Amino acid sequence: MKKSSNLKSSNGGIRPPLKWAGGKRWLLPYLKPLWEAHKEKRFVEPFCGGLAVSLGLLPEKAWVNDINPHVINFYFQLKKGLKTKLKFKNDADSYYENRDRFNDLIRDGEINTPESAELFYYLNRTGFNGLCRFNNSGFYNIPFGRNKTINYLQDFSEYKTYFGKWKFTHKDFRKLKLKDDDFVYADPPYDVPFTQYSVGGFSWDDQVEVAKWLSKHKGPVILSNEATPRILKLYKSLGYKIRIIDAPRVISCTGNRKKVKEVLATRNL
Template identity: 35%
Template sequence: MTIPNYRPFLKWPGGKRRLVPLLASQAQWPARRVVEPFCGSAVFSLSIAAAGLVDEVWLNDINSDLINLFRVAAFELDPLVQICAGLFVPENNTAERYYYWRKVFNNESDPLQRAALFIYLNRHGYNGLCRFSASGSFNVPFGRYRRPAFPEAELREAAPLLRKARLTELGFEAVLEQCTAGDVVYCDPPYVPLSATASFTAYAPAAPFRSEEQAHLALCAGEAARRGATVVVSNHDTPETRQIYGKHITETIAVRRNISCKGNQRAKAAEIIAVF
């Protein structure tokens, strides 16, 4: 099984590009459909789709700006590229301009404009974080990169794959309850924090992903598996996740974390992969 080296057009904390082959090895291919209830950059599903291993793709995320961007990229690609090209210019790579465009984004309602600004903020903001305040405002600080690149080639590569995908903004329970035989589901939820100060679970204007949601995800994964789906879940390797996933854990791995802005301070973190 050969999986193309697909490059996502979004920077995404905890991105799984390097882990796609290992994650894919946990399931049988080809499959009828690949499903991601927490799709993020969608690197897993789009890599599988690019390899021709599935007939259908279902990308879901409660982050409405992410799903809006995927819809716009799928059906309004050229206007999106044109607007982005005007944003990715040297004069917009300053703190003053970044905070100006962040304010515009937080007050913008047009889907096309909001999608273009989302890409700009993703590439110019701190480490590609996507974080919202309790009031729903995007609040990631300026990233101070020398020359943020507009990922036009990656965007154009993704567009035809996104055009064929089902795109939704449902809770993970509503997705998993529709998964049955022939589905390969990859769940990459907000991770159990490694410490009390390391929690980063509210990347959309919604309630945080707490311990109760972590346990409920495992329950829903088990129910989907009993209907015939294969469900793969990744998370930090902690006492809590080992208690939740237990006998379903198939792999423990060390993954480099990319939250620090200094490469030499990006330590590796232990993760588990569980399969239902």
């Protein structure tokens, strides 16, 4: 795997291309030592979002999944060596024009295209707080972000060198079939009342299903979440080892910044 990179970050991995609410780059110092002893394994992220963790750890083999088809199409196009000729402009008129075009592609069923990936990147970097939210009809509805300066990437081809043996899927986590020795890092949406990354949201029943599913996995598991009382009770009842960490102020799914306690729940580690 190529190691010299313009995208290198101080944590030894490479910088994620997107901004993502709930991104876990800050957790890397805790995750890295747990992963190091297993790095010949396949690394599986059922809720990969902004990919901060996979890109921070840079496993040779990975399976990254998210229910959001747009983010997965973006990574898939990076794997094919995306370079964009679009002129990215940080102004409101251009933003809303491109948002309309992106929603036209959704309406026409053309979301698995390089153009859709370029627009998704532009909207993510230029929209409010890097949020990714869709209305009930499935159209992107984040407003313009008013960021002072944005360094847009035009040539993403460097990511391709890391994605060689990585598989990308956009499925509901219930559809994923793990191999016994997969190393799983799962970061579902926080246990909060209103979570809406994608049409459908994430309910308490979903939290319970994730925790139960991974409690049966034979290989190493790390599950992270907001350390709410009911999450701690659930994870403990399923036999996870618990560690609680002070999280920095993070952007929640509503775009507010709040300080939370994070739980790292582990098994077979």
